[in-house]
Amino acid sequence: MTAFRLLLVDDDDANLITLSALLEGEDIDVHTASSTQGAESALRNGAYEAVVVDYRLGSECCDPLLDLIRSLQPRAKVVVLSGDPPSHLAERVDALIPKGERFKVLLDAIRDSS
Amino acid sequence: MKRADTPRGVEAELIPIECAAIMDEIAHAVRHDMNNRLASIRNAADYLRDQTEETDLWTSDSRVPRFFDLIDNAVDNAKALLADRLHVEPLFARRAAHLNATEVVAHASEQFVLPSTIELELELDSQVELFIDRGELMLLTVLLLRNAVEAQPKGGRVRVRLLSANDTSWLEIVDDGPWLVDISPYDAMLPYQTTKAGHLGLGLPIARRIAHRYGGRVELAEPGAPARARITFSGDRYDGFSSLTGRR
Numbered sequence: 001m002t003a004f005r006l007l008l009v010d011d012d013d014a015n016l017i018t019l020s021a022l023l024e025g026e027d028i029d030v031h032t033a034s035s036t037q038g039a040e041s042a043l044r045n046g047a048y049e050a051v052v053v054d055y056r057l058g059s060e061c062c063d064p065l066l067d068l069i070r071s072l073q074p075r076a077k078v079v080v081l082s083g084d085p086p087s088h089l090a091e092r093v094d095a096l097i098p099k100g101e102r103f104k105v106l107l108d109a110i111r112d113s114s
Numbered sequence: 115m116k117r118a119d120t121p122r123g124v125e126a127e128l129i130p131i132e133c134a135a136i137m138d139e140i141a142h143a144v145r146h147d148m149n150n151r152l153a154s155i156r157n158a159a160d161y162l163r164d165q166t167e168e169t170d171l172w173t174s175d176s177r178v179p180r181f182f183d184l185i186d187n188a189v190d191n192a193k194a195l196l197a198d199r200l201h202v203e204p205l206f207a208r209r210a211a212h213l214n215a216t217e218v219v220a221h222a223s224e225q226f227v228l229p230s231t232i233e234l235e236l237e238l239d240s241q242v243e244l245f246i247d248r249g250e251l252m253l254l255t256v257l258l259l260r261n262a263v264e265a266q267p268k269g270g271r272v273r274v275r276l277l278s279a280n281d282t283s284w285l286e287i288v289d290d291g292p293w294l295v296d297i298s299p300y301d302a303m304l305p306y307q308t309t310k311a312g313h314l315g316l317g318l319p320i321a322r323r324i325a326h327r328y329g330g331r332v333e334l335a336e337p338g339a340p341a342r343a344r345i346t347f348s349g350d351r352y353d354g355f356s357s358l359t360g361r362r
Binding site for chain 1: 142145146147148149150151152153154156157158160161164186189193326
């Protein structure tokens, strides 16, 4: 059985390594990127079942990255994490989850989308 | 040349809106950054809990599971505090509407009290319509104007442009001053990033937040290019109360 491939994009190292550890514990094949550019490279070079994105990447919002995901990998489900969730995004993504929610919330969103 | 410390003209008119916008920016920045920290604490604790639950430590020392619960509850309580205590929306009385942006930008620019050494040029398309709150469009214009004026302490020229084509409008402020000295466009958009003494570094982040709330994107010229801040509005979108960053 092929592992569920997930791209995790977050510019916060602490979140990237801790969330990766939790996702890997669920037998998810986690790939990481810490910038829009890094995410674009990953999206162009591999297929993902799901992409989990931090809303704010540096000073940028993830809107351009969402466009890119839809364009490069339209079948990938998209979950956005945010420390301060913007309401307008909900209609553009499969799930919008406030940072600091229990891991189960993210896991359910990913599993629902798989 | 030094600008008066006491707000005058349109800046005085906008004091309540600017105060609320400052509170809003600080609240968003604190909420965002603290929730990031809390998320990594919770993730790390969840991972350690998973790794520990199947070990003797979990059963031999009853404080271990209790302490993991304590971390979990503390994170929940901290998140609730952030949501409750940093709820500044009651400070706002936004009324987004289709309005004549040309008239609003002209008013804000003309009523902005400029130093005598600064020359203002307006290039405004007639009847540019935007879906935005009038006070916030004025504040947006003033914040960018202020930035341009402060970049030219020895005087110079500030050009305000409001242009429109098809479904897109641009508000542009161009000046002759040195642009983004010692700070990148990337950092200039982040709160608390400033090289100016006596400043908090909230002007551009507030401008970005206002712009983004109404579907606008902020672009700052790269160092070396003519000094320019441009906000591009495409179509209608009112984001209610929440918005975060624009893009470089």
